[in-house]
Amino acid sequence: MRYGELPLEAKCTRCKGTATIRMPSHHANFCPPCFLRYFQTAVQRAMKTLGIQEPGPLMVAVSGGKDSLALWAILNELGYETRGLHLNLGIDGFSHSSEEAVRAFARERQLPLSIHSLKETFGYTLPEIKGRTRRKICGVCGFLKRQFMNRLTVREGFRYLALGHNLDDEAGRLLGNIVRHRTQYFAKQYPLLPSRHEKVPTRLKPLYRLEAHEIVTFCRLASIKPCEDPCPLSGGATSHVFKEALDFLEAKMPGTKRDFLFSYVDRRPPPPAHPDFGTCRRCGEAAYETICSVCSLLERLEKSKKNSQES
Amino acid sequence: MRYGELPLEAKCTRCKGTATIRMPSHHANFCPPCFLRYFQTAVQRAMKTLGIQEPGPLMVAVSGGKDSLALWAILNELGYETRGLHLNLGIDGFSHSSEEAVRAFARERQLPLSIHSLKETFGYTLPEIKGRTRRKICGVCGFLKRQFMNRLTVREGFRYLALGHNLDDEAGRLLGNIVRHRTQYFAKQYPLLPSRHEKVPTRLKPLYRLEAHEIVTFCRLASIKPCEDPCPLSGGATSHVFKEALDFLEAKMPGTKRDFLFSYVDRRPPPPAHPDFGTCRRCGEAAYETICSVCSLLERLEKSKKNSQES
Numbered sequence: 378m379r380y381g382e383l384p385l386e387a388k389c390t391r392c393k394g395t396a397t398i399r400m401p402s403h404h405a406n407f408c409p410p411c412f413l414r415y416f417q418t419a420v421q422r423a424m425k426t427l428g429i430q431e432p433g434p435l436m437v438a439v440s441g442g443k444d445s446l447a448l449w450a451i452l453n454e455l456g457y458e459t460r461g462l463h464l465n466l467g468i469d470g471f472s473h474s475s476e477e478a479v480r481a482f483a484r485e486r487q488l489p490l491s492i493h494s495l496k497e498t499f500g501y502t503l504p505e506i507k508g509r510t511r512r513k514i515c516g517v518c519g520f521l522k523r524q525f526m527n528r529l530t531v532r533e534g535f536r537y538l539a540l541g542h543n544l545d546d547e548a549g550r551l552l553g554n555i556v557r558h559r560t561q562y563f564a565k566q567y568p569l570l571p572s573r574h575e576k577v578p579t580r581l582k583p584l585y586r587l588e589a590h591e592i593v594t595f596c597r598l599a600s601i602k603p604c605e606d607p608c609p610l611s612g613g614a615t616s617h618v619f620k621e622a623l624d625f626l627e628a629k630m631p632g633t634k635r636d637f638l639f640s641y642v643d644r645r646p647p648p649p650a651h652p653d654f655g656t657c658r659r660c661g662e663a664a665y666e667t668i669c670s671v672c673s674l675l676e677r678l679e680k681s682k683k684n685s686q687e688s
Numbered sequence: 689m690r691y692g693e694l695p696l697e698a699k700c701t702r703c704k705g706t707a708t709i710r711m712p713s714h715h716a717n718f719c720p721p722c723f724l725r726y727f728q729t730a731v732q733r734a735m736k737t738l739g740i741q742e743p744g745p746l747m748v749a750v751s752g753g754k755d756s757l758a759l760w761a762i763l764n765e766l767g768y769e770t771r772g773l774h775l776n777l778g779i780d781g782f783s784h785s786s787e788e789a790v791r792a793f794a795r796e797r798q799l800p801l802s803i804h805s806l807k808e809t810f811g812y813t814l815p816e817i818k819g820r821t822r823r824k825i826c827g828v829c830g831f832l833k834r835q836f837m838n839r840l841t842v843r844e845g846f847r848y849l850a851l852g853h854n855l856d857d858e859a860g861r862l863l864g865n866i867v868r869h870r871t872q873y874f875a876k877q878y879p880l881l882p883s884r885h886e887k888v889p890t891r892l893k894p895l896y897r898l899e900a901h902e903i904v905t906f907c908r909l910a911s912i913k914p915c916e917d918p919c920p921l922s923g924g925a926t927s928h929v930f931k932e933a934l935d936f937l938e939a940k941m942p943g944t945k946r947d948f949l950f951s952y953v954d955r956r957p958p959p960p961a962h963p964d965f966g967t968c969r970r971c972g973e974a975a976y977e978t979i980c981s982v983c984s985l986l987e988r989l990e991k992s993k994k995n996s997q998e999s
Contacts, residue, residue: 558947558952615940625932626867637868637869
């Protein structure tokens, strides 16, 4: 929020009241009520684009950060029946604050919440896994959370899993895939991924039309208190580099980021629902290989544990 | 050139002699002779990729800047018969320095050179045009130079016109077209554009494999003294913004810029040679409309001149 850049006595572009919120990518300034209306409309429009016509039950993946709590709040306001799903990663301090932010949010709004821990689910905390593998921990954390969220969503009888990825996340990922010619990921670069396996719900990203700074503003106006600590294990992730390059272009040419992502999404149909997964012969979850990434990781972790106990 | 970052007593990656040149995008350091060999090879490889097998006569568009003089020098070293073609834009100071740099280069190397001026060719200097049109002057200068260079190349009996665009220029243009979804330009985003009209030569960009900083190094090693003044009319051009965004990615992930451009160029054939131009019914040059952009501009300039004389 760059209040300092708002002209004195700036008027709201919608209602001509006093504006306090700058929206450079819309060449507009908003007052708080008009901003909230804009935010709601953006999510409704996203749901319509994604083909979700009726408010039905949605599982919401909640990390405790600004995006997932804003998502949970707005879906609830729009009348969706929701349940929050949180996975405690077992990272000292960070995981405790994250879980507390989620619990406080659910308590205040009296929303149903399921909390699980990585340790109880897979037998290890994330730092324990990091100590036993040479793989990049952000990638490992990604597929562990993905399988866990999919599994629990289906087990609790939900067809949809809503995720907090915002416009900056999606545009950054698109730019990265384009610059690195990762054409194999283009088909899945869409804010809705239909279910392609009985153990995988349809995944959707209702915040894909909203920028990170707009979500920060929404949290402030809606009195949401997210966990603001950065993950202490995420150093070295390259995903933010493409977001920063887009922020650079956005600063020079406001609106670039939105136009870039939307004209890509709007020109394309959602990816097809035909199955490209098999089934893991060990755990029965969706898998690209005969054994899923989670079982294959757990197997290597077990070996490493035995080796360290023997030596 | 970031000499400061070269480790003391760094070895040349090729010959193990003393390295003085850092090549971060190649994860290499070079000594001057190995750098010059690398530079030559890059141009030879470009010519091969562009399907130019035999050194034949080439017209070279020379502005007097580093890229066009480096291009002229290297094509000459590689045994091509070349002629330089310079257009003086009539910009106070800048155009004089540019023409002087071109003349000095041709004189020292005893290379044939044709010099013309915008005033003598079209009746106006660039500042005069800028004063009489609301269009962005960089775009106007672009199509005036393009038609002039094409016309003179064909008139002097050359089939090929070589242009100094480098890797940074081409990658920046590609990124801009992708981010802005200017899909209509994708087909022409290639370092070779076959002739599509009898008044248009085949245009090629033999430096597309070389980064701007590599060309600066080449000029220094080859004792080329380009005009280093920036064009005083170019303020506000947005083309450099995409180059800067790529420089940002390159600094974080060296090699990104090359990979981005090359995997795009290498996956595609050159654009087809079928004609998409008509012929201007006023001047007979290539034109997308019934009147070419140059005649249409000149017509408006004449009107504006008459109006200002009458008032």
